[in-house]
Amino acid sequence: MIDLRSDTCSRPSSAMREAMAWAEVGDDVYGDDPTVRALEDRTARLLGKEDAVFMPSGTMTNQVGIRVHTEPGDAVLFEQSAHVYLLEGGAPSAYSGVLPRLLPGTRGIFTAEAVHAAVGSPHPFFPSTVPAPVRLLCVENTHNNGGGTVWPLEDIEAVAAAGRERSLALHLDGARLWHASAFSGVDEAAYAAPFDTVSVCFSKALGAPVGSCLAGPADLIARARRFKQQIGGGFRQAGIVAAGALHALEHHRERLNETHAHARWFAEGVAAFEGIDLDPLAVQTNIVRFRLTNGRAAAFVEEMHRRGVHALPAGPHEVRAVFCLDIGEEETRGAIDVVARTLAEPN
Incomplete structure (x- = not known):
């Protein structure tokens, strides 16, 4: 089976398994797992932040990131197709009790003007206690639902400046920030610089089996450690999985352009192929989304699966294929062939 469901479906390499097998461990809840601390320190330095905290998933780092900046009843600005809004189980409302305010975007990218419009201009005649106060602006880079779109640095800086002007905290969902840097040549610290907190994932893109980090100022990360523990994110001998993430960080970033x-x-x-609507020039990183001009995506991916390729429907007529480090030339060629045969003989 050629698995194109997600880059989270990659398997640890032999070298990564070796690193995990011999990892030095402690108890992360007590803060004395040396491999976890090494991963957190390395991640913080790469992102230009004071500290970082290791957690089981990118959903947890994103949601703790929201929680450290907000109180229940606050409003948070998300792009309308953001992963943190659409694909994390409704957690912003369920966990932090915040009100999502949605920004219009093009392939996940929005403007400074959209930020200003969403915050609005209060008037002294209108009670300030009536609307939910907007406290936080979230950006996603690369943008999953946008098809792996990379934000240009100048656009990031413009929306961040708008957020600062409106006294908003700033959070970056950088689950695939490594891909943004590989594509653009802009290093991760430059992308992270405008943001108070940054979430990065090791099991997406980099091929580690588990984990993400939330990075930011020391005081916010100390607050984040409280919320990590509160929602059950306390690891014990987590150095075993942290070693996989650390190996990925040190050895796999240079391979991302392969994907x-x-x-x-x-x-x-x-x-x-006739029957597919796709502009290849729009594919920047490792995510491909294409539209079927005839037929429905659900039936199409089921037939692809029967023929040996596992992909996901991404809407009534859209299919998503994600390329990870395990997918090479043979698998890519095979996937193209399966799409062709599925179009020619749908069932």
Whole structure:
């Protein structure tokens, strides 16, 4: 089976398994797991932040990131198709009790003007206690539902400046920030610089089996550690999984352009088929989304699966394919062939 459901479906390499097997461990709840601390320190330095905290998932780092900046009843600005809004189980409302306010975007990217419009201009005649106060602005880079779109640095800086002007805290969902840097040549610290907190994932993109980090100022990360524990994120001998993440951080970032190349090759291949709507030039990183001009995505991916390729429906007529480090030339060629055969013989 060629698995294109997500880059989280990658398997640990032999070298990564070796690093995990011999990892030095302690008890993370007590703060004395040396491998966890090494991962947190390395991540904080890469992102240009004072500290970082290791957690089981990117959902947890995003949601704790929201919680450290807000109180129940606050409003948070999200792009309308943001992962943290659409694909994290309703956690902003359920966990932090915040009100999502949605910004219009193009492939996940919105403008400074949209931020100003969402916050609005209060008038002294209108009671300030009536609307939910907007406290936080969230940005996603790369943008999953946008098809792995990379924010240009100048656009990031513009929306961050608008947020600061409106006294908002800033959080970056950088689950695939590594891909943004590999594509653009902008290092992760430059992308992270405008934000108070940054979430990065090791099991997406980098191929580790488990984990994400939330990075930021020391005081906010200390507050984040409280919420991590509160929602059951306290690890014990977590150095075993942290070693996998640390190995990925040190050895896999340089390989990410391989996944970009395979995604573009796949996109160019399937875009040539009648019945598919896809602009290959829009594929920047490792995520390919294409639209079926005839037929429904649910039936299409089921038939692809029967023929040996596992992908996901991404809407009534859209299919998503994500390329990870385990997908090479043979798998990419095979996936293109399966799409062709599924179009020619749908069932």
